[in-house]
Amino acid sequence: MSASTDASCYTIVFEDSSDSPSIQELRSGLEKGSDEVKFDTLRKIIVSTINGNAMPQLLMPIIQYVLPSKNKALKKLLHFYWEVCPKYDDNGKLKQEMILVVNAIRNDLQHPNEYIRGATLRFLQKISKDAELLEPLIPICRSCLEHRHSYVRKNAVFVIYAIYREFENLIPDAPELIQTFLAAESDSTCKRNAFVFLSNCAMPRAVEYILQHFDQIPNMDELLQMSIIEVIKLDCKRDTVHRPRFILLVSELLNSSSHAVKYEAAGILTSLTQNPAAIKAAASTYINLAIKESDNNVKLIVLDRLDNLRTKHGHVLDSLIMDILQILSSPDLEVRRKAIGIVLNLTSSRSVEEVVLFLKKQLQKTEDQSHEKAPEYRQLLIQSIHVCAVKFSEVAASVVHALMDFLGDSNNPSALDVVAFVREVVEKFPPLRKSIVSHLISTLSEIKSGKVYRGVLWIIGEYSEDVPDILSVFQEIRKVIGEIPILASEQRLLDEANREDGEEKEAAPVPSSSKPRVLADGTYATETAFTSASNARLEAVKAAAKPPLRTLILGGDFYTGSVLASALTKLVIRCAAISEDKEQVNSLKAEAMLIMVSVIRVGQSKFVTVSIDEDSNERIMNCIQTLSDLGKQPAVQEVFLKDTKAAYSKMIAAQEKKAAEKKAAEAAKKTAIQVDDLLTFRQFSRKAADDIVDELEDVSKATGAGEVREDFISNLSRISQLTGFSDPIYAEAYVKVHGFDILLDVLLVNQTADTLQSLCLDFATLGDLKLVERPSVYTVAPHSFQSIKATIKVSSTETGVIFGSILWEGPGMVEQCVILNDIHIDIMDYIKPAYCTEAQFRSMWTEFEWENRVNVSTSVTDPREYLSHVMKVTNMSCLTPEGALSGECDFLSANMYARSLFGEDALANLSIEKTEAGSITGHVRIRSKTQGIALSLGDRITTSQKDGKPPV
Numbered sequence: 001m002s003a004s005t006d007a008s009c010y011t012i013v014f015e016d017s018s019d020s021p022s023i024q025e026l027r028s029g030l031e032k033g034s035d036e037v038k039f040d041t042l043r044k045i046i047v048s049t050i051n052g053n054a055m056p057q058l059l060m061p062i063i064q065y066v067l068p069s070k071n072k073a074l075k076k077l078l079h080f081y082w083e084v085c086p087k088y089d090d091n092g093k094l095k096q097e098m099i100l101v102v103n104a105i106r107n108d109l110q111h112p113n114e115y116i117r118g119a120t121l122r123f124l125q126k127i128s129k130d131a132e133l134l135e136p137l138i139p140i141c142r143s144c145l146e147h148r149h150s151y152v153r154k155n156a157v158f159v160i161y162a163i164y165r166e167f168e169n170l171i172p173d174a175p176e177l178i179q180t181f182l183a184a185e186s187d188s189t190c191k192r193n194a195f196v197f198l199s200n201c202a203m204p205r206a207v208e209y210i211l212q213h214f215d216q217i218p219n220m221d222e223l224l225q226m227s228i229i230e231v232i233k234l235d236c237k238r239d240t241v242h243r244p245r246f247i248l249l250v251s252e253l254l255n256s257s258s259h260a261v262k263y264e265a266a267g268i269l270t271s272l273t274q275n276p277a278a279i280k281a282a283a284s285t286y287i288n289l290a291i292k293e294s295d296n297n298v299k300l301i302v303l304d305r306l307d308n309l310r311t312k313h314g315h316v317l318d319s320l321i322m323d324i325l326q327i328l329s330s331p332d333l334e335v336r337r338k339a340i341g342i343v344l345n346l347t348s349s350r351s352v353e354e355v356v357l358f359l360k361k362q363l364q365k366t367e368d369q370s371h372e373k374a375p376e377y378r379q380l381l382i383q384s385i386h387v388c389a390v391k392f393s394e395v396a397a398s399v400v401h402a403l404m405d406f407l408g409d410s411n412n413p414s415a416l417d418v419v420a421f422v423r424e425v426v427e428k429f430p431p432l433r434k435s436i437v438s439h440l441i442s443t444l445s446e447i448k449s450g451k452v453y454r455g456v457l458w459i460i461g462e463y464s465e466d467v468p469d470i471l472s473v474f475q476e477i478r479k480v481i482g483e484i485p486i487l488a489s490e491q492r493l494l495d496e497a498n499r500e501d502g503e504e505k506e507a508a509p510v511p512s513s514s515k516p517r518v519l520a521d522g523t524y525a526t527e528t529a530f531t532s533a534s535n536a537r538l539e540a541v542k543a544a545a546k547p548p549l550r551t552l553i554l555g556g557d558f559y560t561g562s563v564l565a566s567a568l569t570k571l572v573i574r575c576a577a578i579s580e581d582k583e584q585v586n587s588l589k590a591e592a593m594l595i596m597v598s599v600i601r602v603g604q605s606k607f608v609t610v611s612i613d614e615d616s617n618e619r620i621m622n623c624i625q626t627l628s629d630l631g632k633q634p635a636v637q638e639v640f641l642k643d644t645k646a647a648y649s650k651m652i653a654a655q656e657k658k659a660a661e662k663k664a665a666e667a668a669k670k671t672a673i674q675v676d677d678l679l680t681f682r683q684f685s686r687k688a689a690d691d692i693v694d695e696l697e698d699v700s701k702a703t704g705a706g707e708v709r710e711d712f713i714s715n716l717s718r719i720s721q722l723t724g725f726s727d728p729i730y731a732e733a734y735v736k737v738h739g740f741d742i743l744l745d746v747l748l749v750n751q752t753a754d755t756l757q758s759l760c761l762d763f764a765t766l767g768d769l770k771l772v773e774r775p776s777v778y779t780v781a782p783h784s785f786q787s788i789k790a791t792i793k794v795s796s797t798e799t800g801v802i803f804g805s806i807l808w809e810g811p812g813m814v815e816q817c818v819i820l821n822d823i824h825i826d827i828m829d830y831i832k833p834a835y836c837t838e839a840q841f842r843s844m845w846t847e848f849e850w851e852n853r854v855n856v857s858t859s860v861t862d863p864r865e866y867l868s869h870v871m872k873v874t875n876m877s878c879l880t881p882e883g884a885l886s887g888e889c890d891f892l893s894a895n896m897y898a899r900s901l902f903g904e905d906a907l908a909n910l911s912i913e914k915t916e917a918g919s920i921t922g923h924v925r926i927r928s929k930t931q932g933i934a935l936s937l938g939d940r941i942t943t944s945q946k947d948g949k950p951p952v
Contacts, residue, residue, distance in 0.1 A: 021044065023057060026055070026058060027061050029041035030058070030062060030066060031065050038069065042066060042077050042078065043077060045081065046080055046084060049084050049085060052758040052760060054085070059085065062081065067100070067104050079120070079122075083126050087133070098133065101133075102133055105120060105137060106136070106140060109137065109140040109144065114147070114149035114151055115151070117147065118149075118152045118155045121152065122155050124137065124141070125155075128165070131167050134167070141159050145160075145177070145181050150189060153187065154193050157194050158193055160174050161174075161193075174197075174201070175202035178197045179194075179205050181194055188224060189221075191224055192221065192223040192227055195209065195227050195231075199230065203234065203235065207231065207235055207242065210249075217252075218253060218256065222256075222260065222261055225253060225256060225258070226260065226264060229261070229265055232250060233268050243272065247272050250269045251269065251278065253265040259298075262285050263302065265285070266283075266285040266305075267282075267305065269281070270309060276316045279309065279313045279316045280316055280320065283320055286303075287320060287323050290306070290327045290330075291326055291330075299327075300338060303327070303335065306324075307341070318351065320346075325339070325343055333376050333377060336377065340381075340384050344388070347388060347392075353398075356388050359381050359388075362377075363378060363381045363382070363406075375413070382421065383417055385421070386420070389421065396425050396428075396432065397432055400421070400425050401436075403418050403421060404422060404436070405443075407419065407443050407447055407456065413843060415447075415451075416449075416452060416839055419455035419459075420455070422440070422455075422459060426463050427645075433463045437460060437463050437469055441469070444456065444477070444548075444549075445476070445547070450559070450560045453548075453560050457567040460571075461569075461571060462570065473567075473571055474568075474588060477595070480549040480550070481549045481550050481595065482547040482549075484595055485601065486550065486554075486599070486601070487601045490554075490605075549564070553608075554602065554608055556609040558616035558617075562615075564599070565592075565620045565623040565624075566640070568596070568623070569592065569627055570640050572589050572630070573626075573637050573640055573641055575588055589627050593627050596620050596623055599612075600621070603616075651881065655881075718734055718736065719735075720735060720821070722820040722821050728816070729750060729751065729756070730751055731746055731747065731806065732746070733745065733747075733823060734747075735823060741791055741792065742791070742793075742825060743790075743792075744763075744790040744802070746761060746787070746789070747786075748780065749783075749784075749785055750780045750786075751783070752783075753782045756809070759778045759779065759786070759807070760777050761788050761804065763775075763790055763804040764804055765802050766802075766803070769792050769793070769802065773791065775789075794825075801822050802825065804820045805820055828874075828940070830900045830901045831898045831900050832901070833871075833898055834898055834899035835877060836879065841897060844905055845909075845927055848905075848928055850929065850930065850931045851925060851927045851934060852934040852935055852938035853925050854938045854942055855922075860920060861919065863889075863890070863892035863912050867892060870896070870910060874937050875898055876906065876908055878895070878896055879895040880894040892912050893910065905929065906927075906937060908927070910924050911923060911925075924938075
């Protein structure tokens with residue numbers, strides 16, 4: 001049997017050639033075996049038939065020895081065989097043996113057992129394209145509509161539907177028959193099947209049924225309600241006069257007990273009418289579903305629909321903000337993030353106070369550590385409050401002090417978000433500066449993180465503008481840094497510990513002993529008991545409880561020490577500028593210089609974990625030099641007092657400008673069309689009766705948001721040659737990526753003068769790719785073409801390889817084979833540019849474990865041009881602000897970020913410099929949570945920089 005191009009693929013079956021019995025053995029198993037043996041034999045025959053070996057000579061033995069069996073499992077398997085076996089001879093006529101099969105099917109349709117009847121009816125649905133087989137069985141199928149058991153009736157309805165759809169002339173009165181059946185039927189599943197028939201084959205009768213049972217529909221079964229909603233959707237695409245009644249019905253279905261019905265009803269209601277009351281009712285339904293539904297995936301889908309509704313009818317949903325906030329009771333963080341995103345887009349000056357108050361209450365709840373995912377949720381809430389406070393200045397004062405209580409939070413990201421928020425508020429709202437600075441000064445003793453200390457010290461150094469605040473800062477810093485000089489006080493503690501230990505040893509002398517010890521360089525040294533005791537006392541002094549800032553410095557955080565020095569320098573310079581008390585200024589100056597020198601000295605001693613680095617040492621020394629020359633270098637003092645604050649102001653202005661441009665671009669995105677573009681009116685176009693276009697599609701096309709037409713030239717670039725021009729079969733594949741699927745459209749050309757029988761295209765994959773279904777078996781005529789489609793599922797962003805072969809039977813039934821070229825799937829189809837904050841980038845950079853370092857070797861001579869080249873090659877966006885990249889410089893460092901369709905993050909850092917010879921040297925570091933993305937992006941850069949151009 002030659003398979004047609006639209007033959008169905010029912011299942012994926014594996015057949016081991018070593019386990020394939022001969023035809024004689026199969027015949028013997030059918031003749032002499034028990035029901036179990038016959039079952040196993042018939043299963044092997046079905047597998048062989050699906051894989052292209054039909055074995056027509058076994059058809060009659062199966063009819064003789066298997067067909068009379070009363071075993072239900074064997075009958076079910078026999079239905080599978082009738083489905084796939086060759087039913088026609090070489091001339092296209094029905095085989096004589098099939099008359100016996102039809103007779104057996106007739107008997108099963110009249111069997112007293114309802115399961116056999118129902119199973120046989122289900123089988124007939126699968127062979128609905130064979131009119132010669134079905135025609136003698138139609139009267140019995142009609143009679144099954146009156147069977148006492150619902151299992152038989154519901155399958156009988158779908159058999160009539162399948163036959164009527166393919167061969168309307170065999171049952172011309174099917175719509176009237178099913179309509180009569182629907183009116184008398186009581187079983188919900190049978191009614192639903194009958195209604196589906198009417199909705200697809202006789203739409204006016206389905207609409208008539210809805211109008212006749214209008215009042216009973218809200219109390220009907222869920223499946224029937226879903227079908228009714230689908231009919232309403234289809235009917236309203238035409239100019240129906242029943243739209244008002246349908247809107248009323250769908251509004252009542254919003255109160256259904258079924259979540260699925262509610263969801264569908266809300267979706268269709270928003271397309272039937274744009275009435276604010278209806279939009280609000282649909283949105284309320286979505287909100288209730290998101291609150292009550294237990295499946296997080298369903299919640300996310302519902303929230304997507306709600307967000308889509310917000311983009312079109314935001315003003316209508318303003319009153320539902322507090323209801324949307326109830327979704328935050330969900331424990332899933334992604335659901336909370338999406339819900340808060342919707343709320344932030346809906347928040348206005350009228351509702352911002354209520355929103356912020358609710359978020360503050362949620363923030364207080366996260367202090368309870370039993371709260372699920374409290375640290376992550378707290379960080380999300382802080383970021384949301386940050387957005388509200390910056391956007392609406394009237395609430396900034398009420399939230400900034402509440403958030404500053406979290407500066408001492410053990411969860412470092414949350415505290416960093418608070419610092420970023422406070423820094424932005426104190427810059428944008430000058431009236432709040434004094435109270436914020438006072439609060440920050442009082443919280444210095446509660447802070448535990450070095451990053452948070454650095455942010456707070458910068459804010460205090462920049463915005464402490466009067467003498468009382470400056471004095472308060474010095475007073476608080478004395479508490480958090482402890483006794484100074486640090487080195488002298490630590491040495492005194494060690495001496496006291498040695499003295500106490502020596503007194504104990506005099507009371508109880510211990511003989512000294514020695515043992516070899518391996519040093520860091522691999523050499524040996526002698527360690528005595530006295531040396532070990534001395535080291536133990538030193539470690540005890542280090543481990544003693546100390547003030548927080550002192551602990552950080554002794555722990556090796558000298559970057560924080562350099563920020564402290566810079567902040568003290570700014571405070572002293574500002575105090576000298578505004579204070580007339582020279583003695584007080586000199587006192588502060590001396591104290592500040594003592595603290596700075598103390599940090600340097602202790603950084604060079606044995607009391608710290610790691611020695612002070614050169615950068616921190618140099619910066620602190622610069623601060624000391626500036627204070628020693630106080631009043632002598634106005635330009636340097638100008639840098640400390642004004643330039644850093646001006647740079648931050650400029651950065652905030654750049655961020656606001658970028659956000660405004662993005663908002664304006666989204667508002668005007670693709671809405672402009674040319675005045676001479678062709679307009680297509682769907683109402684005037686000639687289409688088939690079943691070719692129905694959604695009204696929403698017309699609206700999207702009218703606004704310029706329709707689908708982008710594919711470029712023919714770009715399609716040609718996606719064609720991969722699979723075989724050579726001299727092979728018996730020439731094959732090429734067009735590779736098209738659809739989201740999470742890859743569609744392979746393979747064209748086969750028979751270049752021989754022979755008919756190729758049982759031709760099979762076998763594909764296999766490497767990587768996270770999975771073949772959805774196995775292509776069918778084909779027969780290709782001489783010099784003819786055959787098009788084969790294959791779908792492959794993609795589950796992650798990793799480079800995948802598709803390989804395979806073509807098998808067929810040549811002259812003399814000799815099996816022949818052609819091996820195909822490999823198809824490499826480009827991960828760039830799954831990586832899209834994205835944006836994240838600097839804090840998020842640094843957090844992910846620290847967290848991700850896979851790194852790929854690519855050395856720069858290119859003919860490009862301009863650093864900015866090479867950055868653009870890498871961004872284009874990797875589909876990544878540049879996170880480094882344009883202001884930081886502007887200007888002429890021989891060195892360039894930039895951060896880049898992208899996100900895959902599967903939610904995977906890709907980070908990159910480009911560090912390059914221009915040499916005196918004019919070439920560029922440096923490297924690109926790529927980090928990712930998975931190894932595949934890091935390696936693939938690195939390979940992409942390596943292959944593209946050979947000629948300095950992106951790969952085509």
